[in-house]
Amino acid sequence: MEKQPKLWTRNFILVSISNFFVFLTFYYLLILLPIYALDFLNISEAEVGLIVTVFLISAIVSRPFAGQWVSRYGIRKVFIASAFIFAAGAALYFLPQSIGSLLVLRFFHGIGFGMATTATGTIVANVIPPLRRGEGMGYYVLFVNLAMVIGPFLGLTAIQDWGAETTFSISAIFGFLALLTGLMIKLPNEIPQGSTQIAEKIRFRIGDMFERPAVKISVVGAFFAIAYSSILAFVSVYASQIGLAKVASYFFVVYAVVLLLSRPFTGKWFDQFGANVIIYPALIIFAIGVFVLSGAESAFIFLLAAALVGLGWGTVFPSLQTIAIQEASPGKSGLATATYLSIFDIGMGLGSFLVGIIGAEIGLNTLYFYSSIYILAGIGLYYLLHGKRKEASATRQVLSENRQ
Structure with missing residues (x-):
């Protein structure tokens, strides 16, 4: 071995x-x-x-x-x-x-x-x-x-x-x-390998400030960030509204514990089986967690939602960032990281703004219910922008191995 x-x-x-x-x-x-x-x-x-x-x-x-x-x-x-x-x-x-x-x-x-x-x-x-x-x-x-x-x-x-x-x-x-x-x-003092010629070509244009191969998966991350922002910014407010203010601080504690327990497995599975095998089920778990949160009436259900969101979103976020880095051209992992985080933060900022407006109109419980549907719809976006390409690549590899 x-x-x-x-x-x-x-x-x-x-x-x-x-x-x-x-x-x-x-x-x-x-x-x-x-x-x-x-x-x-x-x-x-x-x-x-x-x-x-x-x-x-x-x-x-x-x-x-x-x-x-x-x-x-x-x-x-x-x-x-x-x-x-x-x-x-x-x-x-x-x-x-x-x-x-x-x-x-x-x-x-x-x-x-x-x-x-x-x-x-x-x-x-x-x-x-x-x-x-x-x-x-x-x-x-x-x-x-x-x-x-x-x-x-x-x-x-x-x-x-x-x-x-x-x-x-x-x-x-x-x-x-x-x-x-x-x-x-x-840290090394030298410029990253393969980036010297890239640096010489840099002009401060919008197209040069983003790593283009990483943009598609970054848009996927921003799409789901809109849904996640409703949890990060408003879950404590929601807990107070449903009479669970005393357990609100434990939401992210449970979230972190589940992450700690699951991380050794999910990261290795990503490397062994590829992104799609991990991301599709993680997105479904994320959606289920938000759906459970929308109907939480007890501390147990509230914290169960935290565990599901932690397992789902806690797996999706680093997986998407890893894809962005893998998609980058040689010597441009820094620009790919910047691209992913910048576009992701746009989603977070837009989500926080929209959630404040929509949540005030329809209520946070209803908002979380629709957010779970939104996350499931995002599976289609991931498939279109990244997933189907990886599936096609895997199919070609299998066919090639079979011919041999």
Whole structure:
């Protein structure tokens, strides 16, 4: 039996931890800043959404540039620059005394976030052995999922019990830890192989700022991000509406536990059997989870939905990102990562906006019911943009082997 290449290398562990602290900072601030702005800056509820929107816009805008810079200057320079920008942004939340100054800081911090997530995604794509890419990306995204659980919990605790000074000291510490662990990664100084000629051709045109082979699967990711955004942004509100506010904080805990238990299997199956064998059933499980959530009337059903969503969406997201990297041209994994995350974030931003409007009109339970149908419809989109091509490729391979 051939020995598998090593996955848990020093660089893989460090880039996963660094990315964990990046997203821990993101989710920590995501949950506490709206509360802080309402209570301490006396802004209106209509302005609260800008705190998230401005950050997201700057991240989306910066990612394609970061992907190009990786090809032009090499991953080391881009990563170090992004880590310093992100850490500096995390340390400056003591300063804003108005909504205007806070939004300026959010825009600056979003640039660091967009660059950092592109850089870490590029690093991990290069340190994971190709034969274990599905498994490795699964574990890498698992660190993000854990940050999604821990960040909001700490953010709510901090803003409610510890005061603004301690609260923002914690965000500064998280940003510093992201920088520190990132600097410990041993990165090559050279430009990625095959990208020198690509870099020379770069022009700051829209077509050059996205990795075209990765666009289709990125659109698929954005399509499902619209549905997932309704859970990420509103599941705690929904829990309060159905009388389950006390268990709302456990939703993402169960989500993360299921991810932790399933990740060793789903990533390996992706590598062994291909994307379609994993993604089709995962999407069905995701849809069932959202459907169960729409009818939740007890803590058990609510948390069962969390488990199903965790297993379904927690498998789909890293699988789609892995496909985007696999589709990339040689030396352009950084641009492919930027393409996937940028288009995905557009879906998240659009979904958050639409869910707020539609949910207010028809109710979140009805919204989740229709979201489950929306997810099932998305299976057709995946098939058209990616799945059928892989199935055709697999069929040709089988026919070729049979002739031999």
